[in-house]
Amino acid sequence: MAFEDLKNKTVAITGGAGVIGHALAHGLGKNGTNVAILDLDVEKAQALADEVSEQHGVASKGIACNVLEKASIESARDAVVDTFGQLDYLINGAGGNSPKASTEIEQIKKDSLDFSGSFFELSEEHFRRTLDLNLMGTVLPSQILGPLLVKQGRGAVLNISSMNAYRPLTKIPAYSAGKCAVSNFTEWLAVHLAETGVRVNAIAPGFFLTEQLKFLAFDEKGELTDRYRRVLQLTPMHRFGDQNELIGPTLFLLSQTSAFITGVILPVDGGFNAYSGV
DSSP, X not given: OTTGGGXXXXXXXXXXXXXXXXXXXXXXXHTTOEEEEEESOHHHHHHHHHHHHHHHXXXXXXXXXXXXXXXXXXXXHHHHHHHHSOOOEEEEOOOOOOGGGSOSSSSOOTTOOOOTTSGGGOOHHHHHHHXXXXXXXXXXXXXXXXXXXXXXXXXXXXXXXXXXXXXXXXXXXXXXXXXXXXXXHHXXXXXXXXTTTEEEEEEEEOOBOOHHHHHHXXXXXXXXXXXXXXXXXXXXXXXXXXGGGGXXXXXXXXXXXXXXXXXXXXXXXXXXXXXXXX
């Protein structure tokens, strides 16, 4: 097995019942890693845990967790220790965007007096919530679960950033700012923990054909919208990613294969970040 050192270890994945968490749980389980799936929707998390256990023969459990509430994360931490006895890896997968934190238009036209659908009319509440979900939803689990790794003197934290951290897309300022903060926090925490034996890295997915993206990228006729036609034009591989293509980078960054790598944000984007458009 290429990532033999991951076998019989335990990983906790926040937001684990989501599309990316689903793929990573199966990818890690297939490599012999026990999986704690932390999610607001504990029934969905447990259904995935049952699936992972049945298909891969590893221990897996769904655990209720709200990544914005310290008491909830502490309870989840205790459940992880009670169930698995230890924690070796943390994947901060909770995050996301809100339509109410997104603008309806890409740019305000010159001399326009109509600001409807623009940045100027975004809800402060939803802007803050999106920032919190992405940044604090990474910071708080790292604060509460991270000491389990440090006390063992080994392990790894993997954060989920985004291409929006490199190049903010139009319409989604809160999500872009939140993911940019996640990347910066990844580098900061990597330095903070560098002597403890715990490494901290992130992956930055490009455009993956999740259920949400399918809804956004295709019109009612099943054809690509103009916005996502442009996305593919700016992605040198000219296709969307598959969530299973995040498994390899994750295994690499968690395992001792990358033992001298910390503070890295790895693009998994089909070349999107490298392409200038010409």
